[in-house]
Amino acid sequence: MSNKTTAIGHSNIAFIKYWGNRDAKLRIPLNDSISMNLDALTTTTTVAFDDALDQDIVQLDDQPADEKTAARVREHLTRVRALAHIETRARVASRNNFPAAAGLASSASAFAALSVAAARAAGLDLSERELSILARQGSGSAARSIPGGFVEWLAAKDVNYTSEQSYARTLMPPDAWALTDVIALVSPDAKKVGSTEGHAAAPSSPFLAERLARLPMRYHHVRRQTLAKNLTRLGPDLEAEAIELHMLAMTSQPPIFYWAPGTVRVLDAVRAWRAEGLEAYYTLDAGPNVHILVAQQDAAELARRVRALEGVQDVLTSGPGGAARVSEDHLF
Numbered sequence: 001m002s003n004k005t006t007a008i009g010h011s012n013i014a015f016i017k018y019w020g021n022r023d024a025k026l027r028i029p030l031n032d033s034i035s036m037n038l039d040a041l042t043t044t045t046t047v048a049f050d051d052a053l054d055q056d057i058v059q060l061d062d063q064p065a066d067e068k069t070a071a072r073v074r075e076h077l078t079r080v081r082a083l084a085h086i087e088t089r090a091r092v093a094s095r096n097n098f099p100a101a102a103g104l105a106s107s108a109s110a111f112a113a114l115s116v117a118a119a120r121a122a123g124l125d126l127s128e129r130e131l132s133i134l135a136r137q138g139s140g141s142a143a144r145s146i147p148g149g150f151v152e153w154l155a156a157k158d159v160n161y162t163s164e165q166s167y168a169r170t171l172m173p174p175d176a177w178a179l180t181d182v183i184a185l186v187s188p189d190a191k192k193v194g195s196t197e198g199h200a201a202a203p204s205s206p207f208l209a210e211r212l213a214r215l216p217m218r219y220h221h222v223r224r225q226t227l228a229k230n231l232t233r234l235g236p237d238l239e240a241e242a243i244e245l246h247m248l249a250m251t252s253q254p255p256i257f258y259w260a261p262g263t264v265r266v267l268d269a270v271r272a273w274r275a276e277g278l279e280a281y282y283t284l285d286a287g288p289n290v291h292i293l294v295a296q297q298d299a300a301e302l303a304r305r306v307r308a309l310e311g312v313q314d315v316l317t318s319g320p321g322g323a324a325r326v327s328e329d330h331l332f
């Protein structure tokens with residue numbers, strides 16, 4: 001029986017950040033979050049379950065995966081095996097279309113693609129919501145890379161929460177708003193502190209409780225201005241969220257500093273250009289690179305200016321991306 005399946009998942013950039021878990025094992029977040037899938041940043045993953053294998057084999061960009069990554073992939077395959085009531089081991093190959101060394105978060109696109117490919121290869125027919133719940137357990141933000149376009153991920157609200165209560169859904173399809181993300185790569189290093197450790201450290205910041213108390217108001221504003229496609233009203237909250245995420249990281253015990261010198265230069269430049277009339281707003285992941293949201297008609301000019309800044313090594317540009325999906329282009 002040939003069960004080989006390939007899937008493509010898009011990365012996403014959060015407008016409202018996920019930082020901190022209510023349940024670390026299930027990756028159930030402390031708060032709802034909102035993001036945009038990135039059309040230009042993808043992971044392609046092929047999965048085949050094979051009775052002849054006595055262990056899972058995991059390859060990334062044509063190399064055997066390091067032990068930490070391989071273990072996380074095996075855990076995810078085991079979730080799929082449990083759902084499908086099988087024991088069979090699998091061969092997995094995965095490839096990012098953006099440089100792995102760029103320090104860009106790839107876990108969202110990776111676990112979205114792995115979830116779609118592995119579930120289908122195991123003979124499961126999961127709904128979008130079920131796939132989002134599955135992907136969430138591999139990497140929280142991957143829940144948001146299952147549906148397409150502009151997405152919200154709901155935290156479980158009940159006192160007696162269940163895993164089924166936390167999933168992502170589309171707010172608006174990708175073609176509804178040609179918002180563009182111009183990404184300034186300022187450091188080629190992979191993250192020094194992974195987001196799993198960052199989430200675990202979040203409660204040690206004295207500011208987490210304050211953030212969570214205030215967040216619902218910002219959330220509703222960001223949700224409304226996203227649906228209204230109003231960059232002018234959305235932008236200031238995008239920047240406030242990015243600063244708050246990094247403030248939480250910097251005030252955790254031990255403190256986590258993701259910014260590089262180039263990060264600060266790009267933030268300064270965006271503020272200066274905006275004062276001169278180029279309307280753009282920055283946000284950041286748990287890393288030094290800067291995502292700058294801009295109207296599509298201003299993206300080329302912005303990218304040109306960003307490229308010329310000292311410390312910027314490369315610039316990627318992306319519009320809104322679609323849902324994670326099956327593909328026929330197998331990697332093996």
Ligand code: PMV
Pocket residue numbers: 013014016017018019033105107108139140141142195196199245284285286
């Ligand atoms: O999915 P994770 O565990 O890599 O967490 C992602 C965390 C941030 O990128 C910093 C914020 C977010 O909501 O994407």
